[in-house]
Amino acid sequence: MNRKIAIRPTLMKTLKTVLDLKKVTADTVSQKTNRPRTIESKYLSELNRMGIVAKVREGRKVVYIEAVTAVKEAIARYGPDVNVEQLAHQISMPADIVRFIVEKVKTGKL
Structure with missing residues (x-):
């Protein structure tokens, strides 16, 4: 399977954080990257649509997990x-x- 996914540098910073921490919320990523939570939420959703990270609801929180x-x-x-x-x-x-x-x-x- 070869998907040839191109990742922008802004997404790469978010992806590296997810890969390091394994299980994150937009809040935890925003603290690590020093970017607003809303931006990180958008980037995490984009990575999820690409199939790179999983998205699971735990109560009211959305948790993103390394695949x-x-x-x-x-x-x-x-x-x-x-x-x-x-x-x-x-x-x-x-x-x-x-x-x-x-x-x-x-x-x-x-």
């Missing part, structure tokens, strides 16, 4: 036999990316 970590947590929560499409829906990521990560996790390559 591999999100898939592993979802498998642990919903069981290893959960349908990939349902798993993708639960973590708000494209099903093809989730399928790829699940296959790598099951073979032990991630």
